[in-house]
Amino acid sequence: MKKNLLVGAAALFSSFLYSQTYCTPSFASGCTYGDQIDSFQIPSVAFSHTDTVCSTGAYGDFTSQSINLNAGVNYPFQITHGFGDQIVKIWIDFDNNGTFTDAAPELVATASSILQGNDNITYGNLSIPATVTPGTYRMRVGDRYSTDPIPCNTDGYGEAHDYTVVVGAAPSCIAPTAPTVSAITASGATLSWTASSSAVGVGYEYYVSTSQTAPTNTTQATGSVTGSAVLTTPLSNLAPVTNYYVWVRSVCTATTKSSWSVPTTFKTLCAIEVQNYTFDFTGGVTECWQRADAGTPAGTPSGSDSNWYEDGFLNNGYEGAMKVNLYSNAWVGRFDSWLITPAFNLSGGAYQVKFDYGLTQYNSTDPSSLGSDDLVQFVISQDGGTTWNVLQTWDASSAVSNTSTPYSFSLANYPGANTKFAFYATNGDVVDQNDTEFFIDNFTVENTTLSTSETNKIKDKIQAYPNPFADVLNITDISGVQTISVVDVSGKIIKSFNKPETRIYLAGLPSGMYMIVLQMKDGSKQTIKAIKK
Numbered sequence: 332m333k334k335n336l337l338v339g340a341a342a343l344f345s346s347f348l349y350s351q352t353y354c355t356p357s358f359a360s361g362c363t364y365g366d367q368i369d370s371f372q373i374p375s376v377a378f379s380h381t382d383t384v385c386s387t388g389a390y391g392d393f394t395s396q397s398i399n400l401n402a403g404v405n406y407p408f409q410i411t412h413g414f415g416d417q418i419v420k421i422w423i424d425f426d427n428n429g430t431f432t433d434a435a436p437e438l439v440a441t442a443s444s445i446l447q448g449n450d451n452i453t454y455g456n457l458s459i460p461a462t463v464t465p466g467t468y469r470m471r472v473g474d475r476y477s478t479d480p481i482p483c484n485t486d487g488y489g490e491a492h493d494y495t496v497v498v499g500a501a502p503s504c505i506a507p508t509a510p511t512v513s514a515i516t517a518s519g520a521t522l523s524w525t526a527s528s529s530a531v532g533v534g535y536e537y538y539v540s541t542s543q544t545a546p547t548n549t550t551q552a553t554g555s556v557t558g559s560a561v562l563t564t565p566l567s568n569l570a571p572v573t574n575y576y577v578w579v580r581s582v583c584t585a586t587t588k589s590s591w592s593v594p595t596t597f598k599t600l601c602a603i604e605v606q607n608y609t610f611d612f613t614g615g616v617t618e619c620w621q622r623a624d625a626g627t628p629a630g631t632p633s634g635s636d637s638n639w640y641e642d643g644f645l646n647n648g649y650e651g652a653m654k655v656n657l658y659s660n661a662w663v664g665r666f667d668s669w670l671i672t673p674a675f676n677l678s679g680g681a682y683q684v685k686f687d688y689g690l691t692q693y694n695s696t697d698p699s700s701l702g703s704d705d706l707v708q709f710v711i712s713q714d715g716g717t718t719w720n721v722l723q724t725w726d727a728s729s730a731v732s733n734t735s736t737p738y739s740f741s742l743a744n745y746p747g748a749n750t751k752f753a754f755y756a757t758n759g760d761v762v763d764q765n766d767t768e769f770f771i772d773n774f775t776v777e778n779t780t781l782s783t784s785e786t787n788k789i790k791d792k793i794q795a796y797p798n799p800f801a802d803v804l805n806i807t808d809i810s811g812v813q814t815i816s817v818v819d820v821s822g823k824i825i826k827s828f829n830k831p832e833t834r835i836y837l838a839g840l841p842s843g844m845y846m847i848v849l850q851m852k853d854g855s856k857q858t859i860k861a862i863k864k
């Protein structure tokens with residue numbers, strides 16, 4: 332009985348400490364449309380509060396739940412929501428004065444939701460400053476649609492939860508802070524961080540991932556540096572156009588490592604294309620293509636928009652090619668529209684560039700012509716997009732067909748290692764009656780002078796399949812093949828094909844092993860072993 336009274340008194344004291352002094356957050360539009368904190372998890376301390384749904388009044392007092400954290404440690408957390416575009420903030424009333432200051436140190440986390448599969452999830456990091464005095468505090472977690480929640484929120488869609496946190500002393504080995512990444516390329520970057528406040532006897536470890544799921548204490552590091560003074564390391568072998576997340580931790584002694592730091596994130600750049608490149612505009616362009624809506628080829632394009640859009644080539648269907656609509660009227664002034672390709676390294680051979688193009692009336696497959704000062708130009712830059720030369724101009728005097736026309740241009744005189752191409756279009760200053768659409772498709776950059784080793788590589792690639800075969804044997808590439816002979820194990824020619832085809836019919840052959848001898852047009856021979864079932 333006494334014990335119950337004591338517990339009751341403690342509960343009373345606790346409710347006096349918290350509920351009577353803290354504002355109750357509210358959200359005028361509530362959280363019934365999914366703008367709630369549904370599940371809230373801190374995996375590194377095994378805290379998991381799941382399926383909490385939308386609390387009555389969009390506020391859940393969960394201060395009966397205690398979470399044990401330590402000063403000086405960063406805790407990755409995740410929150411699920413039932414609707415996207417949520418902004419999450421977490422505050423802890425470290426001075427126990429009944430109010431949450433919406434700034435550090437009491438603001439311990441800010442994060443935004445992402446769509447992952449069908450789930451709206453916020454991944455964040457709750458960082459307890461090393462200077463926090465161990466003790467018991469109230470923590471408030473707020474989410475709000477499209478807007479920062481505030482501790483005493485009143486407006487918008489969202490929800491808030493309150494919890495109790497018990498903060499313990501800082502560990503002896505604290506993580507480094509402020510990881511940052513610089514000198515980002517398509518395949519690498521430089522990682523730096525601020526030294527740990529602990530004595531770092533060994534060095535630092537880092538973890539690089541394409542997932543923002545935080546590493547745990549037992550996660551194998553990607554790499555390490557030795558010595559407390561080394562606060563930077565190169566990152567290499569990264570994939571282009573990829574988001575990376577990087578964490579750092581201190582190795583204080585051979586047996587003591589800190590928790591992981593907050594992550595830093597970066598995206599690698601587009602690679603410079605060095606292979607033969609073909610792009611058919613399925614799904615439009617990738618992010619390694621650029622648009623620009625200002626400037627002419629006499630200068631440098633700028634802006635990030637343009638009137639180049641995906642549509643069906645020559646208005647057949649709605650997908651798989653790019654077009655620009657050139658028109659003007661009293662309300663539409665002159666516009667400049669650029670579509671810029673990725674960069675190519677053309678220093679390794681004689682290349683050519685090819686594509687298909689055509690011109691139609693707006694939203695029609697009928698033929699058309701460009702207005703008096705309308706212009707479409709195919710241009711090249713050998714300095715990565717700063718200065719441009721015109722390779723081809725289509726204007727009012729050009730008879731551009733409404734059927735597909737192939738274009739090709741030899742790049743033998745353009746060996747730039749950072750070459751870009753662009754399609755530039757303008758409706759000009761004159762308000763013409765023409766309302767036309769210029770289309771491009773099948774953009775290709777190819778090496779026209781294959782080196783001997785590359786020729787050999789292609790030859791080496793010739794294969795026969797299936798193997799073993801039954802009645803028909805397929806040859807993967809007969810473009811360089813003059814004749815095909817089928818030779819048995821005794822060396823006797825069983826069959827010859829003087830006009831080789833990719834499918835050769837060998838139904839009458841007895842079972843056993845055969846040599847398929849390819850007499851190449853260049854005089855060489857290739858032999859493939861094939862087994863008849």
Ligand SMILES: [Ca+2]
Pocket residue numbers: 367368369383384385386391490492
């Ligand atoms: Ca909830």
Ligand SMILES: [Ca+2]
Pocket residue numbers: 423424425426427428429430431432437
């Ligand atoms: Ca406070």
Ligand SMILES: [Ca+2]
Pocket residue numbers: 611612613644650651652772773
């Ligand atoms: Ca296409």
Ligand SMILES: [Ca+2]
Pocket residue numbers: 659702703704705758759760761762763
């Ligand atoms: Ca015009």
